[in-house]
Amino acid sequence: MSRTFVKEPVPDKLAANLRKLRETRNLTQAELGKRAGMAAASVSHFETGQRAPSLNSLVKLADALEVSVDTLLGRESLESQMRVDPIFLKASRASAQTLDTIKKITTALLSEKESRQTKKQRRIRFET
Numbered sequence: 001m002s003r004t005f006v007k008e009p010v011p012d013k014l015a016a017n018l019r020k021l022r023e024t025r026n027l028t029q030a031e032l033g034k035r036a037g038m039a040a041a042s043v044s045h046f047e048t049g050q051r052a053p054s055l056n057s058l059v060k061l062a063d064a065l066e067v068s069v070d071t072l073l074g075r076e077s078l079e080s081q082m083r084v085d086p087i088f089l090k091a092s093r094a095s096a097q098t099l100d101t102i103k104k105i106t107t108a109l110l111s112e113k114e115s116r117q118t119k120k121q122r123r124i125r126f127e128t
Contacts, residue, residue, distance in 0.1 A: 013074035014058075015049040021065045021072065022047075035064035 022032050022043070029047070030040040037060055045051040046061070053061065062069045070076035091102050 011049050011052050014052070014072060015047050017072055017074050018043070018061065018065075019047045021067060021078070024078075025065060032061070032064055036060040 022029070025032075027035070028040070029043040033040040033043045036043070036057070038057060042051070042053075042057070043061075046053050046057075058069055058072065062072045065072065067078060068076060071078055091099065094102065
């Protein structure tokens with residue numbers, strides 16, 4: 001009796017999810033490695049599927065990316081585990097004028113952050 005539980009092998013999903021989540025967090029392999037307490041080369045090996053992480057490394061990576069191990073393995077979507085910060089719940093009950101102000105400030109902050117990250121990436125490419 002043969003059963004098919006997963007369409008895509010877990011190592012392939014893990015590699016793709018690890019890279020996608022790292023890039024979503026705007027982290028380099030070195031930065032993720034530092035957060036997880038491992039070498040950037042290990043992160044690279046996991047992302048390319050050259051090596052599979054140990055259970056301990058898997059937990060460290062999930063913690064460093066602030067996701068569940070199930071999300072990292074592709075068994076659960078990132079969206080399904082997202083929790084709403086209480087500050088956003090409080091903001092959602094604010095007046096329309098306050099909510100509009102919060103949206104403008106948030107948009108400006110995120111745009112500024114993206115701009116700084118783009119400049120940083122350009123500088124890194126130029127230096128290498």
